Structures are given as structure tokens and as C-alpha cells.
Amino acid sequence: MEIIRSKSNQLIKETKKLQQKKYRKNSYLIEGWHLLEEAQKSGAQIEIIFVTEEGMNRLEISDLIKVVSPEVLAELSDSVTPQGVVAQLALPKKSLPEKLTGKYLVLEDVQDPGNVGTMIRTADAAGYDAVFISTKTADIYNMKVLRSMQGSHFHLPVYRMEMRELLERFKISQTLVLATTLSKGSVDYREVSAPVSFALVMGNEGQGISDFMAKNADHLLHITMPGKAESLNVAVAAGILLFNFNLGVPQ
């Protein structure tokens, strides 16, 4: 069994580049056993599995496996405590459906990778149909986003696109746009009832939604805070709203 022990190995150097967005044209990296299992379950196209000798016994024999030293594995991972496996997956080819009818989450220029990942995971848990992210939102194939998403991108599609085009498509599909504002010059979310087809928009952590979004949304809403904190974390606010507007039946 050949074990790659050098960080300057050509394959390792090429693979490591995928940690940077500009090199993620066709492939991306995931780290850890949980994400690998989710990838396998969802039928994602796995290109290479980098694993330490110790982790080998957790995998079925396959041509995709490259055994590496723990140091080389750490080089491919951005985690402080790498779990012994990193996989290279093909970026999925997604085509936007003609009609956008369903329950959607929209992230407009959300910057923090942890917030982006957590919100996609929450939309998945709440049974939403897809997530749309603006071109300035953190890339979902960033390893930090992938860690906080916990595999939710295998469960529901995430589309990156211009907000202008998205709003036009929502209009054509008669999907109601509910945009969250940081100010109180909008209605409390409990006064709004969501129809079957709607999109909930969350804005940037510091700035909130854009003026363009505020002008074009069907409803502007906020979460009334009876306490003294000035604001909520955006992922917490999204959780409150996603579960409020989701019409799941209690079990």
C-alpha cells in the first residue's frame, strides 16, 4: 500500500488549492466521516477519498482511496482537529426550475460562513424546498460553511444568483417575498401569515437587506424584542422565522 507522506506531492498540492474559491471550478472538498456518509447516501459524485491508515478500516476498498499520513491529511483540511478523512467531490450541476413555487430561504449578502451554513441547515430541518444566495454571500463550498451545514446541501438545492433576477422569477411564479429588516418600521412577523408559496429573505449581518430588496419585497417584517439586546444573531432570527412560517404538523 502506497502512503503519500509528502505535502509537496503533486496531487496533494493540486487538491489543497480547492480550499480557495477561485480554484473550485469543478470540485470541492469535504472533511470528516459524517459529511462523507451524507455524500455517499445522497449519491454525490465522489472523486477521491484521502484517508489516514488508521481510518482505512472504516471504508470499503475502492480505487478512489488515497492513503495519506496524518500530516498530509491535516494539510488538506482546515479543521483544528481533522477527523482522518477528506474527500474531493464533483460540484453538482444544478439547473433552476422553470417555476419557483414552494417554500424558500434567501440569503442576501450574508458574510459569516458559520451563519450561512447554520441557516441552510435550519431551512433543511424545517422542510424548505431550496435556498437562494446572493453572489456576495459566503461560498457554500467553503469548508467552514460545509461544517456548519452538516450535509444539508445534499438534501436541498442551494442556488447562487443575482437578487434582481430571483425577484423577477418569484414575481412570475406568484411567490410572496417576505424580507426581514433590522428596523421596527415594518410589521411584526406574527402578524404575517405565509401562503403556500413564499420566500423568506435574511440580509447582511451588519447592514440588513439592500434598498433594492426593501423596495421590491411584498412584506417587510421584524421580530419584536421585548428585552434589552439590540439585535438577534441572524441565524437565530432565521430559525425563529423559518419555523414560524413553516406549516409542519406537530407529531
Place this chain on the structure above:
Amino acid sequence: MEIIRSKSNQLIKETKKLQQKKYRKNSYLIEGWHLLEEAQKSGAQIEIIFVTEEGMNRLEISDLIKVVSPEVLAELSDSVTPQGVVAQLALPKKSLPEKLTGKYLVLEDVQDPGNVGTMIRTADAAGYDAVFISTKTADIYNMKVLRSMQGSHFHLPVYRMEMRELLERFKISQTLVLATTLSKGSVDYREVSAPVSFALVMGNEGQGISDFMAKNADHLLHITMPGKAESLNVAVAAGILLFNFNLGVPQ
């Protein structure tokens, strides 16, 4: 004006120790202008303000100010991008009220500093009366927790104590204990209505609440997830529940 430029200055060395829990007997450190303003507004006892020359003009002249070089300031902060001010505050002396009647959040062994801080901030926003944390929960005077709390510990008291004693006190005060479980062997939160006096318990990120807590809580509840994600981030779950059980009137 004397400027401290050496990291081996005795005062700097002593102050830096406050980054570690074992040295936080009487004082703790906060970082950034927002937290300093919150501390001033709340009347917290400020012992020393370390500021760079550049930040000086944002402060009124006071004996508490020590001017330091940017390098020395970075030494006192754990932030990647320090904001130019670090303050040493006295740890508040809090005594537990005789009767525990109100709306409370309880954190049992929550480990991640970001989660702990975000949940206290959310309880503050939702108008809860206090937060109780178990002895194994991340210390709230950790700089990461302080950053995600955004000053909420100046708005509502946070008590660290044994869960056994806390549950006895809740029982005596007839405060209902609602504990969140990760399993579905409990009721959906929308089937429970909270009385005037209750405590919402959130457990450890991986393990959930303890067996002791599960046995002694009045109700066990979960959030029904119609989607495919296996779980919610604990701070997101807390946000959904805190706002659901909080009886604030929409504005």
C-alpha cells in the same frame, strides 16, 4: 503621556492572565468599543481601560486609562482584529433571589462559547429574567462568549450553579421546568403552553440534557423537523423556543 510598549511590562503580564479562567477571581476582560459602552451604560465597575493612542480621543480623560501600543493591546485581546480598546472590569457580585419566579433560560453543560453567548443574547432579546448555567457550561467571562453575548450579561443576571440545587429551588418556587430533548420521545413544543413562571432547559450540543434533568423536568419537549437535517444548532433551537414561550405582545 506614558505609553506601555512592552509585553513584558508587569501590569500587562498580570492583566493577560485574566484570559484564563483560573485567574478570573475578581476581574475579567472585555474587548471593543461596543462592550465598553455597554459596561459604562450599565454601571459596571471598570478597573482599567487599556487603549491605543489612536483610540484615546474616543474616551474622556480618566485615571483608569492606560495607553498602550497596538502590539500590547493585541496581547491583551484574543480577537484577530482587536478594536483598540480592552477594559478590565470587576466580576459582579450576584446573590440569588430567594424566590425564583419568572422566565428563565437554563444551559446544562453547553460547551461551545459561541453557542453560550448567542443563547444568553437571545434570552435577553426575548425579555427573559435571568440565565442559569451549569458548572460544566463554558465560562461566560471567556472573551469568545463575551463577544457573542454582545453585552447581554450587563442586562440580565447569569448565575452559575449546580443543576440539582437549581431544580430544588424551581420546585419550591413552583416554576415549571421545560427541558428540550434531541429525541422524539417527548412532546412537540407547540403542544406545550408555558405558564407565567417557567424555565427552558437546553442541553449539551452532542449529548443533550442529562438523565438527571430528564427525570426531574416537568415536561420534555422537542422541535418537530419536517425536513431531512438530523438536528438543529442548539442556539437556533433555543431561539425558536425562547420566542415561542415568551408572551411578548406584537408591536
